[in-house]
Amino acid sequence: MRIERILAAVIATAALAGLGLTGVATATAATAQGAPTYVTPSECRQGGGMPDLADNLCKGGTHNGEQID
Numbered sequence: 263m264r265i266e267r268i269l270a271a272v273i274a275t276a277a278l279a280g281l282g283l284t285g286v287a288t289a290t291a292a293t294a295q296g297a298p299t300y301v302t303p304s305e306c307r308q309g310g311g312m313p314d315l316a317d318n319l320c321k322g323g324t325h326n327g328e329q330i331d
Contacts, residue, residue, distance in 0.1 A: 300331035 301320055303313040311323030318330045 299325075299328050301325045301328050302331055306330060 301309075303315070306313045306320035306323065306325050306328075309320070309324035311320040311325050313319075313330050314321050315330065320326060320328050320330055
């Protein structure tokens with residue numbers, strides 16, 4: 263009887279921990295896709311891109327397509 267209680271507590275804890283991790287992953291993904299990002303011209307260059315000030319976009323590199331602030 264005691265082993266059954268301990269086993270039930272362990273399973274319940276594992277289930278709750280799994281739900282918590284899922285919620286964190288969902289919140290992180292929502293934050294990553296939220297607001298548009300802005301970079302400075304120097305950040306664009308440091309990332310390997312070229313700032314296109316006519317379109318206010320970083321072209322190429324790690325910040326490709328991000329708006330220039």
